[in-house]
Amino acid sequence: MKNKIYDIAIVGGGASGLIAAAYIQNNAHNTSYVILEKEPRVGKRLLSTGNGRCNLTNSNISQHNYRGTGSKYIADIISKYNTNFIIKQLNTLGLLTREDQSGRVYPYCEQASSVLDVLRKYTFEHELTEFEVVNIEKQNNLFAVKSKNEQIKAKKIIIACGGFVSPKLGANGSGYDIAKALGHKIISPLPSLAPVPVNSKILSSLKGIRSICNVTLYHNGQAIKSENGEIQFADGALSGICIFQLSPYVNRLLSKKEKNIYISVNFMPEFNREQIINLIKDKITIDPKQTLENFFVGILNKRIGQAVFKTADILPLSRQCGELSQVEIKKLSKTICDMRFTPSSISDKNKAQVSIGGIDCNEIDMSTMQSKKIKGLYFAGEITDVDGDCGGYNLHYAFSTGLIAAKNSIKDLNK
Numbered sequence: 001m002k003n004k005i006y007d008i009a010i011v012g013g014g015a016s017g018l019i020a021a022a023y024i025q026n027n028a029h030n031t032s033y034v035i036l037e038k039e040p041r042v043g044k045r046l047l048s049t050g051n052g053r054c055n056l057t058n059s060n061i062s063q064h065n066y067r068g069t070g071s072k073y074i075a076d077i078i079s080k081y082n083t084n085f086i087i088k089q090l091n092t093l094g095l096l097t098r099e100d101q102s103g104r105v106y107p108y109c110e111q112a113s114s115v116l117d118v119l120r121k122y123t124f125e126h127e128l129t130e131f132e133v134v135n136i137e138k139q140n141n142l143f144a145v146k147s148k149n150e151q152i153k154a155k156k157i158i159i160a161c162g163g164f165v166s167p168k169l170g171a172n173g174s175g176y177d178i179a180k181a182l183g184h185k186i187i188s189p190l191p192s193l194a195p196v197p198v199n200s201k202i203l204s205s206l207k208g209i210r211s212i213c214n215v216t217l218y219h220n221g222q223a224i225k226s227e228n229g230e231i232q233f234a235d236g237a238l239s240g241i242c243i244f245q246l247s248p249y250v251n252r253l254l255s256k257k258e259k260n261i262y263i264s265v266n267f268m269p270e271f272n273r274e275q276i277i278n279l280i281k282d283k284i285t286i287d288p289k290q291t292l293e294n295f296f297v298g299i300l301n302k303r304i305g306q307a308v309f310k311t312a313d314i315l316p317l318s319r320q321c322g323e324l325s326q327v328e329i330k331k332l333s334k335t336i337c338d339m340r341f342t343p344s345s346i347s348d349k350n351k352a353q354v355s356i357g358g359i360d361c362n363e364i365d366m367s368t369m370q371s372k373k374i375k376g377l378y379f380a381g382e383i384t385d386v387d388g389d390c391g392g393y394n395l396h397y398a399f400s401t402g403l404i405a406a407k408n409s410i411k412d413l414n415k
Helices: 015-027 046-052 071-080 083-093 112-126 174-181 241-255 273-286 302-311 326-337 393-413
Strands: 005-011 033-037 097-099 104-107 127-129 135-139 142-146 151-159 186-192 196-199 210-219 222-234 237-239 261-266 339-343 354-359 377-379
Touching: 005 015, 005 142, 005 393, 015 033, 015 083, 015 112, 015 393, 033 112, 033 151, 046 112, 071 393, 083 097, 083 112, 083 393, 104 112, 112 127, 135 151, 135 174, 151 174, 151 393, 174 186, 174 354, 186 241, 196 241, 210 241, 222 241, 237 241, 241 261, 241 339, 241 354, 273 326, 302 326, 302 339, 377 393
Parallel strands: 005 033, 005 151, 033 127, 151 377
Antiparallel strands: 097 104, 135 142, 142 151, 186 354, 196 237, 196 339, 210 222, 210 261, 222 237, 261 339
């Protein structure tokens, strides 16, 4: 068993843990620290973010992009640690960035590996990998941090070991058990930013299709969340960034056993129903003998067009469009603007990007990220009950809280 005493031990070698380590390395030269990572190498999950491009932050960041018990504190955090601050910190470490038209910020080279390389340039000598923390105990003024075979001690602890989604990339929710054993309340975790499994008779016929749409989540007849973007019809699920943005709301509702939930897909959001009716009538006038099977070719994806007829129960597809009644034309227009899919289950954690839930932020001083229960214990990143929208918001939170925890743990050491 190792019994070396460090000033600061960081549990977890992800985004928040690594940027905390880099800050300590560059701002507290006489401070000893270690990064404890259960995987063979740090940053494994960071490499997968943004489809390998690593969406670092977003210039449109606001409190409204976040949920959870910590969301009420976000305004204060991003007022001090805003987008420009995070970009400047990364620039200082050697990472050049660029912003796209939607405000998403990426490495200039668009490689997630470059982010990891830049961070590890400062911290690799302080990594202790394959050290899976199983217990942390406060012993007088020190923390004893134990794995199955080793032990280290530290004056301050930063727990930054992420959530429970993407277990293949190293996240297994073990941090929740550690925090719970230390007396902290855990908000039950759920997956977020993930495909939504749905029940639908026509979904299999749409598998593999992508379409620019408007999607809206309804609960008890009330619109909960609406997004524009590319929807992807997957095997048993709806996917795409616009669906990812709905997923935290869907999963929270399903976890509470709520009913009367559906996702409405509008395939032609630029047109109102009357305009679509006129388009249909014009198309009928041009070629009244056109079969329903190919009727929407030139307007909608062929298979989506066929799904519209099937959903509207206007069959067979061998009929000629000139036979369509006024009632059927109105029904088609409504279906194009409002094709409904019923969520069938909570999203698969293996396909999710981030966790909902975690340590109740009411038990954390969010201005310092220090536990209100145990002095010297800090938290950072996804392990806390804050989840953000897709678009760089979760990495921004990970980076900013990692920096806050590092800065204040150093300050606490010097008191």
